[in-house]
Amino acid sequence: MSRRDDPRGSSLDRERGLDRFLAGIERRAFRIACIALGDRGEAEDVVQDSMLRLVRKYGNRPETEWRPLFYRILRNCITDSQRRAHVRRAVTAFWPASASDEPETDPVERVPDPRGGPQEQFEGEQLLVQIEETLAGISARQREAFLLRNFEGLDVAQTAIAMGCSEGSVKTHYSRAVHALQAALGVSKS
Amino acid sequence: MNEDRSDLELRSRAAFDRSVESLDSATRGRLARARAKAIAQLERPRLSRPAIWVPAAAASVLVIALVWRMDGREKPRTDVAQIPIEELQLIPAEDFEMLQEEEGFYAWAAEQMSEGVG
Numbered sequence: 001m002s003r004r005d006d007p008r009g010s011s012l013d014r015e016r017g018l019d020r021f022l023a024g025i026e027r028r029a030f031r032i033a034c035i036a037l038g039d040r041g042e043a044e045d046v047v048q049d050s051m052l053r054l055v056r057k058y059g060n061r062p063e064t065e066w067r068p069l070f071y072r073i074l075r076n077c078i079t080d081s082q083r084r085a086h087v088r089r090a091v092t093a094f095w096p097a098s099a100s101d102e103p104e105t106d107p108v109e110r111v112p113d114p115r116g117g118p119q120e121q122f123e124g125e126q127l128l129v130q131i132e133e134t135l136a137g138i139s140a141r142q143r144e145a146f147l148l149r150n151f152e153g154l155d156v157a158q159t160a161i162a163m164g165c166s167e168g169s170v171k172t173h174y175s176r177a178v179h180a181l182q183a184a185l186g187v188s189k190s
Numbered sequence: 191m192n193e194d195r196s197d198l199e200l201r202s203r204a205a206f207d208r209s210v211e212s213l214d215s216a217t218r219g220r221l222a223r224a225r226a227k228a229i230a231q232l233e234r235p236r237l238s239r240p241a242i243w244v245p246a247a248a249a250s251v252l253v254i255a256l257v258w259r260m261d262g263r264e265k266p267r268t269d270v271a272q273i274p275i276e277e278l279q280l281i282p283a284e285d286f287e288m289l290q291e292e293e294g295f296y297a298w299a300a301e302q303m304s305e306g307v308g
Contacts, residue, residue, distance in 0.1 A: 022225045027218065
Protein backbone atom coordinates (compact mmCIF):
# COMPACT_ATOMS: atom_id res chain seq x y z
CA MET A 1 0.00 0.00 0.00
CA SER A 2 1.53 3.32 -1.02
CA ARG A 3 1.61 6.25 1.36
CA ARG A 4 -0.85 8.13 -0.88
CA ASP A 5 -3.40 5.30 -0.62
CA ASP A 6 -2.95 4.89 3.11
CA PRO A 7 -5.55 7.03 4.93
CA ARG A 8 -3.33 7.32 7.99
CA GLY A 9 -0.35 8.33 5.86
CA SER A 10 -2.29 11.00 3.99
CA SER A 11 -3.77 12.18 7.29
CA LEU A 12 -0.28 12.60 8.68
CA ASP A 13 0.76 14.51 5.57
CA ARG A 14 -2.26 16.78 5.93
CA GLU A 15 -1.52 17.31 9.61
CA ARG A 16 2.05 18.27 8.84
CA GLY A 17 0.93 20.49 5.96
CA LEU A 18 -1.53 22.33 8.18
CA ASP A 19 1.04 22.72 10.94
CA ARG A 20 3.55 24.13 8.47
CA PHE A 21 0.98 26.48 6.98
CA LEU A 22 -0.26 27.77 10.34
CA ALA A 23 3.27 28.12 11.70
CA GLY A 24 4.11 30.31 8.73
CA ILE A 25 1.06 32.48 9.06
CA GLU A 26 0.20 32.76 12.76
CA ARG A 27 2.47 35.68 13.69
CA ARG A 28 1.48 37.77 10.69
CA ALA A 29 -2.18 37.00 11.35
CA PHE A 30 -1.71 38.05 14.97
CA ARG A 31 -0.16 41.38 13.99
CA ILE A 32 -2.93 42.02 11.47
CA ALA A 33 -5.53 41.22 14.11
CA CYS A 34 -3.73 43.56 16.53
CA ILE A 35 -3.92 46.39 14.03
CA ALA A 36 -7.58 45.70 13.27
CA LEU A 37 -8.65 45.28 16.91
CA GLY A 38 -6.11 47.35 18.85
CA ASP A 39 -6.05 44.67 21.58
CA ARG A 40 -3.44 41.94 21.85
CA GLY A 41 -5.54 39.59 23.95
CA GLU A 42 -8.46 39.82 21.55
CA ALA A 43 -6.05 39.38 18.65
CA GLU A 44 -4.72 36.14 20.13
CA ASP A 45 -8.25 34.87 20.63
CA VAL A 46 -9.34 35.57 17.06
CA VAL A 47 -6.19 33.97 15.63
CA GLN A 48 -6.79 30.87 17.74
CA ASP A 49 -10.46 30.73 16.65
CA SER A 50 -9.43 31.18 13.03
CA MET A 51 -6.93 28.34 13.21
CA LEU A 52 -9.50 26.04 14.80
CA ARG A 53 -12.12 26.86 12.19
CA LEU A 54 -9.72 26.42 9.30
CA VAL A 55 -8.63 23.00 10.54
CA ARG A 56 -12.18 21.82 11.28
CA LYS A 57 -13.91 23.14 8.19
CA TYR A 58 -11.26 23.32 5.51
CA GLY A 59 -8.47 21.00 6.63
CA ASN A 60 -9.41 18.62 3.83
CA ARG A 61 -9.36 21.29 1.14
CA PRO A 62 -6.34 21.65 -1.16
CA GLU A 63 -3.42 23.43 0.46
CA THR A 64 -3.50 26.21 -2.14
CA GLU A 65 -6.93 27.28 -0.84
CA TRP A 66 -5.94 27.56 2.81
CA ARG A 67 -4.44 31.05 2.71
CA PRO A 68 -7.41 33.02 1.33
CA LEU A 69 -9.80 30.85 3.37
CA PHE A 70 -7.83 31.48 6.54
CA TYR A 71 -7.90 35.23 6.02
CA ARG A 72 -11.60 35.11 5.25
CA ILE A 73 -12.16 33.31 8.57
CA LEU A 74 -9.84 35.75 10.36
CA ARG A 75 -11.76 38.68 8.91
CA ASN A 76 -15.07 37.20 10.12
CA CYS A 77 -13.61 36.55 13.57
CA ILE A 78 -12.32 40.13 13.74
CA THR A 79 -15.75 41.46 12.78
CA ASP A 80 -17.41 39.28 15.45
CA SER A 81 -14.90 40.45 18.02
CA GLN A 82 -15.51 44.09 17.11
CA ARG A 83 -19.26 43.57 17.54
CA ARG A 84 -18.75 41.96 20.93
CA ALA A 85 -16.46 44.80 21.99
CA HIS A 86 -19.09 47.30 20.90
CA VAL A 87 -21.70 45.59 23.08
CA ARG A 88 -19.24 45.37 25.99
CA ARG A 89 -18.52 49.08 25.76
CA ALA A 90 -22.21 49.84 25.82
CA VAL A 91 -22.68 47.65 28.90
CA THR A 92 -19.63 48.85 30.83
CA ALA A 93 -20.72 52.43 30.23
CA PHE A 94 -23.38 51.67 32.86
CA TRP A 95 -21.18 49.49 35.10
CA PRO A 96 -17.60 50.69 34.97
CA ALA A 97 -15.02 48.11 36.01
CA SER A 98 -13.39 48.51 39.41
CA ALA A 99 -9.62 48.49 39.77
CA SER A 100 -9.74 44.91 41.07
CA ASP A 101 -11.36 43.80 37.79
CA GLU A 102 -8.30 44.78 35.82
CA PRO A 103 -6.58 41.63 34.49
CA GLU A 104 -3.11 41.04 35.82
CA THR A 105 -0.45 41.15 33.18
CA ASP A 106 1.83 38.19 32.68
CA PRO A 107 5.23 39.01 34.31
CA VAL A 108 6.96 37.37 31.34
CA GLU A 109 5.37 39.94 29.06
CA ARG A 110 6.78 42.76 31.15
CA VAL A 111 10.33 41.63 30.47
CA PRO A 112 11.71 43.77 27.64
CA ASP A 113 12.45 42.05 24.36
CA PRO A 114 16.17 41.19 24.30
CA ARG A 115 16.30 42.12 20.59
CA GLY A 116 17.10 45.79 21.12
CA GLY A 117 16.09 48.33 18.53
CA PRO A 118 18.50 50.10 16.26
CA GLN A 119 17.51 53.44 14.79
CA GLU A 120 15.84 52.00 11.72
CA GLN A 121 13.79 49.63 13.83
CA PHE A 122 12.66 52.58 15.91
CA GLU A 123 11.71 54.53 12.78
CA GLY A 124 9.91 51.51 11.40
CA GLU A 125 7.93 51.18 14.59
CA GLN A 126 7.06 54.88 14.48
CA LEU A 127 5.91 54.52 10.88
CA LEU A 128 3.85 51.49 11.78
CA VAL A 129 2.21 53.36 14.66
CA GLN A 130 1.30 56.19 12.28
CA ILE A 131 -0.04 53.73 9.74
CA GLU A 132 -2.08 51.91 12.37
CA GLU A 133 -3.57 55.20 13.53
CA THR A 134 -4.43 56.17 9.98
CA LEU A 135 -5.87 52.74 9.19
CA ALA A 136 -8.07 53.02 12.28
CA GLY A 137 -9.66 56.09 10.72
CA ILE A 138 -10.53 54.71 7.29
CA SER A 139 -13.34 52.35 6.34
CA ALA A 140 -13.13 48.72 7.43
CA ARG A 141 -13.10 47.52 3.83
CA GLN A 142 -10.23 49.83 2.87
CA ARG A 143 -8.31 48.77 5.96
CA GLU A 144 -8.84 45.08 5.17
CA ALA A 145 -7.73 45.55 1.59
CA PHE A 146 -4.55 47.29 2.72
CA LEU A 147 -3.72 44.74 5.43
CA LEU A 148 -4.28 41.76 3.18
CA ARG A 149 -2.70 43.13 0.02
CA ASN A 150 0.24 45.03 1.40
CA PHE A 151 1.06 43.45 4.75
CA GLU A 152 0.06 39.87 4.05
CA GLY A 153 0.97 39.98 0.36
CA LEU A 154 -2.20 38.33 -0.95
CA ASP A 155 -2.82 38.91 -4.64
CA VAL A 156 -6.01 40.57 -5.87
CA ALA A 157 -7.85 37.26 -6.44
CA GLN A 158 -6.93 35.87 -3.00
CA THR A 159 -7.87 39.16 -1.33
CA ALA A 160 -11.24 39.07 -3.11
CA ILE A 161 -11.88 35.58 -1.70
CA ALA A 162 -10.80 36.66 1.77
CA MET A 163 -12.95 39.80 1.69
CA GLY A 164 -15.88 38.14 -0.06
CA CYS A 165 -16.09 40.76 -2.80
CA SER A 166 -15.09 41.26 -6.44
CA GLU A 167 -11.53 41.84 -7.58
CA GLY A 168 -12.58 45.29 -8.83
CA SER A 169 -13.76 46.21 -5.34
CA VAL A 170 -10.45 45.05 -3.88
CA LYS A 171 -8.55 47.33 -6.27
CA THR A 172 -10.79 50.28 -5.42
CA HIS A 173 -10.58 49.76 -1.63
CA TYR A 174 -6.83 49.24 -1.76
CA SER A 175 -6.21 52.32 -3.89
CA ARG A 176 -8.31 54.48 -1.56
CA ALA A 177 -6.48 53.12 1.47
CA VAL A 178 -3.09 53.94 -0.05
CA HIS A 179 -4.23 57.45 -0.95
CA ALA A 180 -5.58 57.98 2.56
CA LEU A 181 -2.25 56.87 4.03
CA GLN A 182 -0.24 59.05 1.68
CA ALA A 183 -2.40 62.04 2.56
CA ALA A 184 -2.19 61.36 6.30
CA LEU A 185 1.56 60.78 6.31
CA GLY A 186 2.30 63.64 3.90
CA VAL A 187 4.02 61.54 1.28
CA SER A 188 3.46 61.49 -2.44
CA LYS A 189 3.39 58.41 -4.65
CA SER A 190 6.89 57.80 -5.98
CA MET B 191 2.68 43.49 -7.38
CA ASN B 192 6.10 44.91 -6.41
CA GLU B 193 6.63 46.89 -9.62
CA ASP B 194 3.78 49.29 -8.98
CA ARG B 195 4.23 49.76 -5.27
CA SER B 196 4.98 53.16 -3.87
CA ASP B 197 7.72 53.96 -1.42
CA LEU B 198 5.14 54.18 1.33
CA GLU B 199 3.80 50.71 0.57
CA LEU B 200 7.29 49.23 0.56
CA ARG B 201 8.36 50.96 3.78
CA SER B 202 5.14 50.10 5.58
CA ARG B 203 5.47 46.46 4.53
CA ALA B 204 9.06 46.39 5.78
CA ALA B 205 7.98 47.93 9.10
CA PHE B 206 5.21 45.37 9.41
CA ASP B 207 7.61 42.50 8.68
CA ARG B 208 9.98 43.76 11.37
CA SER B 209 7.15 43.98 13.88
CA VAL B 210 6.26 40.36 13.12
CA GLU B 211 9.87 39.25 13.54
CA SER B 212 10.21 41.05 16.86
CA LEU B 213 7.15 39.52 18.50
CA ASP B 214 7.89 38.65 22.10
CA SER B 215 8.54 35.04 23.01
CA ALA B 216 5.50 34.79 25.30
CA THR B 217 3.15 35.68 22.43
CA ARG B 218 4.97 33.33 20.06
CA GLY B 219 4.62 30.54 22.60
CA ARG B 220 0.89 31.15 23.01
CA LEU B 221 0.40 31.19 19.25
CA ALA B 222 2.28 27.91 18.90
CA ARG B 223 0.11 26.35 21.61
CA ALA B 224 -3.02 27.63 19.87
CA ARG B 225 -1.78 26.02 16.65
CA ALA B 226 -1.14 22.70 18.36
CA LYS B 227 -4.65 22.83 19.84
CA ALA B 228 -6.12 23.50 16.39
CA ILE B 229 -4.16 20.66 14.79
CA ALA B 230 -5.33 18.31 17.54
CA GLN B 231 -8.89 18.92 16.35
CA LEU B 232 -8.08 17.36 13.01
CA GLU B 233 -10.23 14.27 12.58
CA ARG B 234 -8.24 11.07 12.41
CA PRO B 235 -9.55 8.79 9.66
CA ARG B 236 -11.33 5.72 10.99
CA LEU B 237 -10.88 2.36 9.40
CA SER B 238 -13.15 2.27 6.38
CA ARG B 239 -15.85 -0.42 6.26
CA PRO B 240 -13.91 -2.74 3.90
CA ALA B 241 -10.89 -2.47 6.16
CA ILE B 242 -13.02 -3.64 9.09
CA TRP B 243 -14.86 -6.40 7.20
CA VAL B 244 -11.88 -7.98 5.47
CA PRO B 245 -10.25 -9.29 8.68
CA ALA B 246 -13.67 -10.31 10.07
CA ALA B 247 -14.51 -12.23 6.90
CA ALA B 248 -11.08 -13.86 6.85
CA ALA B 249 -11.50 -14.97 10.47
CA SER B 250 -14.94 -16.43 9.67
CA VAL B 251 -13.54 -18.40 6.75
CA LEU B 252 -10.77 -19.71 8.97
CA VAL B 253 -13.21 -20.85 11.67
CA ILE B 254 -15.52 -22.53 9.12
CA ALA B 255 -12.58 -24.35 7.54
CA LEU B 256 -11.40 -25.51 10.93
CA VAL B 257 -14.83 -26.76 12.00
CA TRP B 258 -15.26 -28.53 8.69
CA ARG B 259 -11.93 -30.29 9.12
CA MET B 260 -12.57 -31.29 12.73
CA ASP B 261 -16.08 -32.44 11.90
CA GLY B 262 -14.90 -34.61 9.03
CA ARG B 263 -12.57 -37.47 8.70
CA GLU B 264 -9.52 -36.14 10.51
CA LYS B 265 -9.11 -35.90 14.23
CA PRO B 266 -7.26 -32.89 15.56
CA ARG B 267 -3.65 -33.66 16.26
CA THR B 268 -3.74 -31.72 19.49
CA ASP B 269 -6.54 -31.22 21.92
CA VAL B 270 -6.48 -27.60 23.05
CA ALA B 271 -7.89 -28.58 26.44
CA GLN B 272 -4.84 -30.79 27.04
CA ILE B 273 -2.33 -27.98 26.57
CA PRO B 274 -0.89 -26.88 29.94
CA ILE B 275 -2.05 -23.34 30.68
CA GLU B 276 1.55 -22.07 31.13
CA GLU B 277 2.29 -22.99 27.52
CA LEU B 278 -0.54 -20.90 26.12
CA GLN B 279 0.58 -17.57 24.74
CA LEU B 280 -1.76 -14.68 25.42
CA ILE B 281 -1.84 -11.89 22.85
CA PRO B 282 -2.68 -8.40 24.14
CA ALA B 283 -5.57 -6.67 22.33
CA GLU B 284 -3.34 -4.02 20.75
CA ASP B 285 -0.95 -6.66 19.41
CA PHE B 286 -3.90 -8.53 17.97
CA GLU B 287 -5.06 -5.37 16.17
CA MET B 288 -1.57 -5.03 14.77
CA LEU B 289 -1.58 -8.65 13.65
CA GLN B 290 -4.93 -8.14 11.96
CA GLU B 291 -3.34 -5.50 9.76
CA GLU B 292 -0.65 -7.87 8.61
CA GLU B 293 -1.66 -9.50 5.36
CA GLY B 294 0.33 -12.66 6.11
CA PHE B 295 -1.16 -13.18 9.56
CA TYR B 296 -4.09 -15.33 8.47
CA ALA B 297 -1.96 -17.42 6.16
CA TRP B 298 0.42 -18.02 9.02
CA ALA B 299 -2.45 -18.76 11.43
CA ALA B 300 -3.97 -21.27 8.99
CA GLU B 301 -0.59 -22.94 8.58
CA GLN B 302 -0.15 -23.20 12.34
CA MET B 303 -3.62 -24.67 12.70
CA SER B 304 -3.01 -27.24 9.99
CA GLU B 305 0.17 -28.28 11.76
CA GLY B 306 -1.62 -28.56 15.04
CA VAL B 307 -2.29 -26.07 17.80
CA GLY B 308 0.41 -25.54 20.39
